[in-house]
């Protein structure tokens with residue numbers, strides 16, 4: 001079997017450095033055992049996130065020079081609009097500074113207090129913006145998504161029975177839209193099948209409910225459809241993505257993932273009244289509708305990234321690099337979320353550290369231990385990220401207590417993956433020595449970004 005090689009050669013490099021264990025023990029203490037609070041210069045291989053950490057291509061860097069920085073009507077906006085129309089298929093687009101800018105706008109436009117917003121598992125910023133408008137998120141994902149070991153090919157799927165049960169319970173007029181994330185980040189980067197999208201569309205049409213997407217990693221979702229769904233093996237990813245998005249009325253988009261840029265996002269839609277509302281709101285929160293918090297050069301880079309992201313050789317390598325890391329851990333018997341996701345390998349911290357109760361933050365403890373062991377930075381995706389129930393004030397206790405090893409696009413080689421695998425395997429052998437944490441500082445919202453901990 002011919003080995004996978006990167007479908008690009010390196011044109012510029014950014015040196016990274018290894019530190020000593022004692023240096024890292026000090027650094028993680030100063031960071032309150034929260035990997036978000038580490039300095040990037042103290043991190044060797046940074047797998048915190050694939051958001052905004054991707055390498056741009058020479059064409060994207062070249063496009064920066066073409067940025068039209070006119071305050072209104074910039075050429076670069078029309079380039080972005082044209083790319084969204086051609087590749088995603090939506091009629092209208094409003095740029096935002098990043099994904100949550102678009103989440104903020106659509107939540108303000110479509111959600112009234114007392115509304116319910118069904119979705120395939122929660123995402124932190126998405127749910128926060130829904131709650132800020134007085135909406136209630138309702139999880140309608142299939143049960144398998146909450147089982148890290150369930151090997152379902154499309155774990156991101158909407159459970160149609162759960163969706164219809166919500167409609168029966170609260171009435172369609174209380175449901176402004178269903179939010180279908182492609183892929184499902186918190187479930188482990190899990191895809192939704194085309195067949196499921198068609199079923200959700202039918203239910204939405206029957207009840208007059210809008211179908212919205214969080215399309216942040218939709219290209220990775222398209223690749224899984226190509227690999228796993230009957231009838232798509234011979235279609236280019238570009239065509240599969242277009243068909244996926246054709247079932248939606250609109251989408252929020254964090255360009256910092258699929259679109260291969262370091263900043264940027266957009267809200268795209270087909271209904272003109274929503275465009276109108278978004279243009280009214282965007283001038284308050286982001287800027288003129290033709291720049292939405294972005295420089296002209298950023299819009300050029302996103303437009304170019306949108307064309308590059310659907311290159312079949314690029315996306316095949318991206319998915320296989322993540323799989324390459326995950327398979328090494330599976331071979332070592334290490335519990336990870338299966339199937340291996342599109343953007344990350346998720347360690348099952350509950351199974352990794354059964355001796356640490358969930359309210360001593362096992363995923364947080366494992367991410368901190370990994371950093372001390374090798375300088376690899378990962379992200380907690382468990383009880384700390386799940387936050388507290390706004391009504392009861394109690395922790396939300398998610399079934400998934402995960403540590404996310406998130407692979408930036410076009411940045412690391414497979415040798416870096418080997419270093420990460422070596423460190424995780426070493427921790428697996430020493431797992432009994434890892435201790436739980438207590439939270440010593442807890443912010444009121446999105447606590448995982450800035451909370452601080454101490455070992456128990």
Ligand SMILES: Cc1ncc(COP(=O)(O)O)c(/C=N/[C@@H](Cc2ccccc2)C(=O)O)c1O
Pocket residue numbers: 048049050051098099100101123124125126181185214216254255256264265
């Ligand atoms: C499926 C999905 N939808 C929307 C957004 C928001 O987009 P943006 O506002 O960041 O551009 C994101 C951002 N995901 C990043 C960054 C992050 C954000 C919150 C908590 C932890 C990490 C991550 O997963 O690392 C996402 O994954």
